[in-house]
Amino acid sequence: NAGVMQNPRHLVRRRGQEARLRCSPMKGHSHVYWYRQLPEEGLKFMVYLQKENIIDESGMPKERFSAEFPKEGPSILRIQQVVRGDSAAYFCASSPLDRAYEQYFGPGTRLTVT
Amino acid sequence: AQTVTQSQPEMSVQEAETVTLSCTYDTSESDYYLFWYKQPPSRQMILVIRQEAYKQQNATENRFSVNFQKAAKSFSLKISDSQLGDAAMYFCAYGRETSGSRLTFGEGTQLTVNP
Numbered sequence: 667n668a669g670v671m672q673n674p675r676h677l678v679r680r681r682g683q684e685a686r687l688r689c690s691p692m693k694g695h696s697h698v699y700w701y702r703q704l705p706e707e708g709l710k711f712m713v714y715l716q717k718e719n720i721i722d723e724s725g726m727p728k729e730r731f732s733a734e735f736p737k738e739g740p741s742i743l744r745i746q747q748v749v750r751g752d753s754a755a756y757f758c759a760s761s762p763l764d765r766a767y768e769q770y771f772g773p774g775t776r777l778t779v780t
Numbered sequence: 781a782q783t784v785t786q787s788q789p790e791m792s793v794q795e796a797e798t799v800t801l802s803c804t805y806d807t808s809e810s811d812y813y814l815f816w817y818k819q820p821p822s823r824q825m826i827l828v829i830r831q832e833a834y835k836q837q838n839a840t841e842n843r844f845s846v847n848f849q850k851a852a853k854s855f856s857l858k859i860s861d862s863q864l865g866d867a868a869m870y871f872c873a874y875g876r877e878t879s880g881s882r883l884t885f886g887e888g889t890q891l892t893v894n895p
Binding site for chain 2: 699701707708709710711714722725755757759766767768769770771773774776
């Protein structure tokens, strides 16, 4: 059973461009979470999704950030008009329906904004 | 809101010795989970150990064990017989016992293992 997959692993964008980060949960997992880790800090929750539904986006910045988890395909975290402060590692985690507290993390996507 | 505090930004231990990493948390909930995650230089987040708040018995996973003090809201990680591969950033995390609970992380403790 493959783990949580994230791609790309590294992404470089210039200020003002869009960044798209992808996450494929573990097989059989129906919950997806996105976290952001700024340099020298712990992980901070951004958004929690189930298939076709955003359940909790209270940690997501109000502007420029959006997330989706379509019926088919990976979950996408989209950052529009990136700024230098968006440079961070973005982690996706997934959990099974009956053990939502058991989160398995992907390897992360390191976003660098130049 | 729940908060997790790790008061030791850095710790070091000699190989084969024992080290304890501290974590305190704040919550008004009675049912929750606590976790220790390890983040090596690869940056992959690896679950080390999990504790259910309703269990009085401290969790143990091989050389890793916790000291869970619910009343004091304390959750420390003990690593016995430290190995070079234990060197990493360690994060304490809190999660509620509800469906789809986010995790709240501490700021981390960087552990160095000296040969």
